[in-house]
Amino acid sequence: MKLTYPHTLALVTGASRGIGKSIAQALAQEGLTVLCVSRSEAGCQDTLAAIAESGGTAHALAVDVADPDAVEAACKTINDRWGAVSILVNNAGITADNLLLRMKNKEWDDVLATNLSSCFYWCRGLVSGMTQKRWGRIVNITSVSGLRGNAGQANYAAAKAGMIGFTKSIARELASRNITANAVAPGFIQTDMTHGLSEDIKEKILPHIPLKRFGVAADISAMVTFLCAQEANFITGQTFTVDGGMVM
Amino acid sequence: MSNQSIQERVIQIISNQLGRKMEDIKLESSFTGDLDADSLDLVELVMAFENEFSAEIGEDGIPEEDSEKLRTVQDVIHYVEKRMKDRSAKG
Numbered sequence: 001m002k003l004t005y006p007h008t009l010a011l012v013t014g015a016s017r018g019i020g021k022s023i024a025q026a027l028a029q030e031g032l033t034v035l036c037v038s039r040s041e042a043g044c045q046d047t048l049a050a051i052a053e054s055g056g057t058a059h060a061l062a063v064d065v066a067d068p069d070a071v072e073a074a075c076k077t078i079n080d081r082w083g084a085v086s087i088l089v090n091n092a093g094i095t096a097d098n099l100l101l102r103m104k105n106k107e108w109d110d111v112l113a114t115n116l117s118s119c120f121y122w123c124r125g126l127v128s129g130m131t132q133k134r135w136g137r138i139v140n141i142t143s144v145s146g147l148r149g150n151a152g153q154a155n156y157a158a159a160k161a162g163m164i165g166f167t168k169s170i171a172r173e174l175a176s177r178n179i180t181a182n183a184v185a186p187g188f189i190q191t192d193m194t195h196g197l198s199e200d201i202k203e204k205i206l207p208h209i210p211l212k213r214f215g216v217a218a219d220i221s222a223m224v225t226f227l228c229a230q231e232a233n234f235i236t237g238q239t240f241t242v243d244g245g246m247v248m
Numbered sequence: 249m250s251n252q253s254i255q256e257r258v259i260q261i262i263s264n265q266l267g268r269k270m271e272d273i274k275l276e277s278s279f280t281g282d283l284d285a286d287s288l289d290l291v292e293l294v295m296a297f298e299n300e301f302s303a304e305i306g307e308d309g310i311p312e313e314d315s316e317k318l319r320t321v322q323d324v325i326h327y328v329e330k331r332m333k334d335r336s337a338k339g
Contacts, residue, residue: 131292176286 003030003229007086007135010228011035011078013065013122014092016043018191019141021050022217023089026225028056032087035078037061065092065118066110075125084129087228090119090163091141095193097152108155115159119166123181127174136179137228140167141220142239144187144247160185164239171237180236182227187243189215210245258324261296265289275322290315297324305331 010027014020015036028034028051036044036058044060051058059082063074078085093115096107119140130136145153146160164183171181188194188205194214206212223242226232241247252260255275263270266283279285285293298309305328310318318324 128292128295131288173288177288 001231003226003231005030005032005087005228006230007084007133008032009035009082009085010087010089011037011085011122011126012089012091013037013063013118015047017046018193019186019189019217019220020089020091021047022221023091023141023224024058025050025054025056026218026221027087027089027228028058029054030225030229031056033082034058035061035082035085037063037065037074037092039064065121066113068117068121071118071121071125075122078126079129084133085126086130086133086135087137087139088122088126089139089141089224089228090122092118093141093143093156093159093193095153095156097156099152100154103155111155112159112162115156116162116166119163123166123170127170127179130179131174131177134178136174136177137232138167138170138174138179138181139224139227140164140181140183141224142167142183142185144185144241144243147185147239147241148247167239168237175236178233180227180233182232182235182237183239184220184223184227185239185241185243185247186220187215187241187246189217189220191217208246209243213244215242215244254328255325257300258297258321258328261300262293262321265293265296273321275325276320278320280319294318297328301328301331304328304335306335 010032012020012024012034015024016038024034024036024047034051036047038044039062041060041062048058048060061074064070094111096111098107123138140163142163143160145157146164149157167181167183174181220242223240227235259270259273262273266285266289268283277283279290294310294315318327
């Protein structure tokens, strides 16, 4: 199927590596101009180089997504310099795993701010550009942890489950403006974030994945690319699990 | 822009935001009744008024308790004029 995109400016947070990098590359491959957000401008150089190599267009932006003032300022800069963003992918995320009894306030607050509050800041900042165009796509990258919980990840799972409720609410609010909002919940994907897991844990997880492998970032970006296309225009408020069948 | 009246600027914004012809927008037109604006339109209209009149009413914009009272085109024009008067009285 040939996917089409009536508006060409996209923004991806957490685009320096892993799933975010793959999403930025995939959207650029579709001919979109991709604004790549990461904490430092240097962080996105790999992504920018990869996109340039395949003939795509991308720009790097250094923004701390957990800082509401920084996101607001970035949205203004973006509007002035590039115009309205029509496709927003909230992918930036961190983990600070700990058991409940040992979890520090900072571990809780940081994970909630970077994973969940950031979605709110970016959506609020960019949505008026979409309402004016009467076209928009918002995709929030959540996690299977947010669907089924995960011992040691109360903060992360709370943030990711929060993103799903947030996504459903804005899907309802913005539907009349032809803006869709969906969530994608990756399972175990081979990235730097899961690289830290011990071999022992990986061995234990594998039997629970019917497709018998860990995912790759491209498995997620394929889903995101579709949800951002015109062809996905009847899909909103949904959460798509991309996990080899682990959660069903 | 400065030689355009407040009324013209208000009507221009409403026309852009709601996709209505300027001649269809009367002073007594109500946003939700006559002009078919929904709640999202109202929020966007207020933001557009704040942008347009930031020089006249200040950067703080239009507080929610004020914006809730703006039901017709005339309400907005009166409101902007009143805010300008209050401001010049203070300043």
